[in-house]
Amino acid sequence: MSNNIEVTKQEPDLRHVDTILFDLDGTLINTIELIIASFLHTMETYYPGKYRREDVVSFIGPPLSETFMNLDPSKVDEMTKTYRAFNHEKHDELVKEYKGVLATIEQLHEHGYKMAIVTTKRRDTAVRGLKLMEMDKYFDVVITLDEVENYKPHPEPLERAMEALHSVPEKTLMIGDSRHDIIGGKNAGTLTAGVAWSIQGKEKLQSYHPDMMLETMPELLMYLGMPPLTEK
Incomplete structure (x- = not known):
C-alpha cells in the first residue's frame, strides 16, 4: 500500500494585503492587438x-528601446518613432477592455485599497x-518609464510606487502578464500574481512561479476576502 499523500497547492492568503500594483498593457487594458499591429507595421x-x-509576440513586455536595440542599435530612435506614430494613430481604435476589470478596480477603491500602475510605457500613452478605459480616477500613482532609471524586472519602479503609497512589500501584491512583472515583484519583495489571459500563455507565465494565477480579475476579490462583484 502506498503511503504517498497527495498535497494540494494552497493559494496564498491575501487578507493582509493593503496595496496592489498593476501592470497596464495586457493586464488591466487589452492593448495586445494595438501592440502587435504596431510592431508588425x-x-x-x-x-x-x-x-x-x-x-513579434516575444517583443511584448520590455521597453521599445530594448527590443529595437536587439534588432539594430543604429536604428533604435528611428524604429521607436515609427512604432509610436502608428501606435498613437490607432490607439483608441484598437484598445479594448477586459471583462470585469473596471468593476474590480471600482470595488477595490471603494474598500480602501491603495493602488498604483507600474508600467514600462511612457506616461502620455499610459x-x-x-x-480611455475610465480608470484614471482610481490611480493617483502611475509609475512609467519616464519616472525611473531602471525598468521592471528591476525593483526600482515597484519601490517608487510603494514609497508614494506609503506601503511595504510584505503587504503588497504585484499583478501582471509578463516575466517583467513577476520577477520584478519578487525582486521588490512583494507577493505576485500572474494573469491567465497573458498573450504569452498561462503556462509560460506560470514558469516564473508567481504566488498565484488569476483566471479573471474579479477572482482577485475572493483571494482578498472580499465579497464578489455585485451587479449595478
Whole structure:
C-alpha cells in the first residue's frame, strides 16, 4: 500500500494585503492587438516580409528601446518613432477592455485599497489608455518609464510606487502578464500574481512561479476576502 499523500497547492492568503500594483498593457487594458499591429507595421517598414504575428509576440513586455536595440542599435530612435506614430494613430481604435476589470478596480477603491500602475510605457500613452478605459480616477500613482532609471524586472519602479503609497512589500501584491512583472515583484519583495489571459500563455507565465494565477480579475476579490462583484 502506498503511503504517498497527495498535497494540494494552497493559494496564498491575501487578507493582509493593503496595496496592489498593476501592470497596464495586457493586464488591466487589452492593448495586445494595438501592440502587435504596431510592431508588425514597424517590422514591415524596416524588414519587409520577415516578421509575422507569432514572431513579434516575444517583443511584448520590455521597453521599445530594448527590443529595437536587439534588432539594430543604429536604428533604435528611428524604429521607436515609427512604432509610436502608428501606435498613437490607432490607439483608441484598437484598445479594448477586459471583462470585469473596471468593476474590480471600482470595488477595490471603494474598500480602501491603495493602488498604483507600474508600467514600462511612457506616461502620455499610459495615461491615455487609463482615461480611455475610465480608470484614471482610481490611480493617483502611475509609475512609467519616464519616472525611473531602471525598468521592471528591476525593483526600482515597484519601490517608487510603494514609497508614494506609503506601503511595504510584505503587504503588497504585484499583478501582471509578463516575466517583467513577476520577477520584478519578487525582486521588490512583494507577493505576485500572474494573469491567465497573458498573450504569452498561462503556462509560460506560470514558469516564473508567481504566488498565484488569476483566471479573471474579479477572482482577485475572493483571494482578498472580499465579497464578489455585485451587479449595478
